[in-house]
Amino acid sequence: MENRAIFSGKLLAFLLVAPQLAVSLIFFYWPAAQAVWQSFLVQDAFGLSTEFVWFENYVELLKTPEYYHAVGVTFLFSTLVVVFSLAIGLLLAVMANRNIRGVQIYRTFLIIPYAVAPAVASVLFIFMFQPGLGMFARALQRWGIDWNPVLNGTHAMTLVIIVAVWNQISYNFLFFLAGLQSIPKSVIEAAAIDGARPMRRFWTIVFPLLSPTTFFLIVVNITYAFFNTLGIIDTATGGGPNGATQTLVYKVFQDGKVGSDLGGSAAQSVILMVIVVILTAVQFRYVEKKVHY
């Protein structure tokens, strides 16, 4: 950091950083440390004694089939959410980047999902996909699909993926649009003069130049699919049926609510923390450098 410190009041400086430091220490560092510490402890059934067991909680956790099931669910869910929301966002951004009339109006509509809370977005789609009364549920039934997300795991998964993608379109659209607008027109014109058709120009010039944005968005979208979709899942399916939509974060939430196995729940949290830290580190390492490939 460039040294531009100009004032020298040490007491004042301390008072200025004190509120944020206090909030961070009390509500961030202390809980995070607690989670790590608890993940090394085992409590007996009555909560009377605790024992330090090193990595036993982790070993136990990695032996349970439910955990691997949640890993699989998370992987499938995140992959589909990331791929679809990025593809749709990119397509819309490319179209909006053309010099056409009414772009402002399109953009105004397209940013709406960002403002809708995940849980509320879920409610909108539950209404459309409610067996018996929902518009799309009835259409599916007319086509002979026995649509029922309450009983059918695949249907439940489809529903939460649709909601999660819908909720994330705005974000990807806006970042792709900003990325596209920062590509110099002259580069594209040069390629056009050389005779490259629009599709070819997109894949050989625009898309590679967009790679820092794409890379940044992949990381952000993975984080989104992992952590910010809890409201969607809790409202739409509650992790069911039979754990079909139980992602890792949702499992921590459900296991923690029951509260019987503090150590195991803490171990799950710590594994998630490690995942976020890695994702954030990757994001900073590559995105801050603004690398072009």
Place this chain on the structure above:
Amino acid sequence: MVEHRRFGNLLPHLVLLIGVLIVAFPVYLAIVASTHDDTLIANGQMPLYPGTHGLETYWHTIVSGTGKTTRQPVGGMMLASLIMAVGIAVGKIAISIISAYAIVFFAFPFRMTTFWIIFITLMLPVEVRIFPTYKITSDLHMLDSYSGLILPLIASATATLLFRQFFMTIPKELVEASKMDGAGPIRFFFDTLLPLSVTNIAALFVILFIYGWNQYLWPLLITTRDDMQTIVIGIKKIIDVHDALTEWSVAMATAVLAMLPPVAVVVLLQRLFVKGLIETEK
């Protein structure tokens, strides 16, 4: 953009129209449903245009509550959401701008350590450390309180980093000049820095307001009293009453009311919103 296109701009318009349709249809349907009668909706016979029960439904939803369930009226929930959202936005901006000010403009011991301590909080979203945070909030007797709803969610570095970046672009000469005029650090902050930061503060406010209003997990855990419930949580309880009992018109009216403030903010303050979004990467 470069060569002449035979079909003009038909394709972009078509794709964007489909996009708008996908985005707007669920919202439109919710608005329509909130104006129809429950039995009509339950039969699956709801038309695609608004009905005539709107006023009645919104009155029930916001003010009086309905007879069928013991549910609270939504008006109070909206107030709780508003207090929480504004509290988070104002609180986070306030603590961030002063800490960024100290980090950029002051020489003090452990300056870099302080910066890193704040910076690292970027790493973990509240979802991951939810139960230990819950326990501490409960130990501090902050359950069912606005301070409990707000404080744990302002412990993050995004706003601090944004202000820090902006402050570093302010030329040193400006500070020197201000000092020459006899201004101390506090006067410099209020007379020079704060006016320069207005756009940044507004953009952050928009983003943080939406973030706060749309919170789900945290208020779900730490509120037990009905009068502390936010609207985003309240809506789940309305559709939780299983199947046939769900008052869909009320549920959809609640959804519309839950969307209204953040959507209005995003649409009306679009420029600030886009600026805030791109800069905080939130």
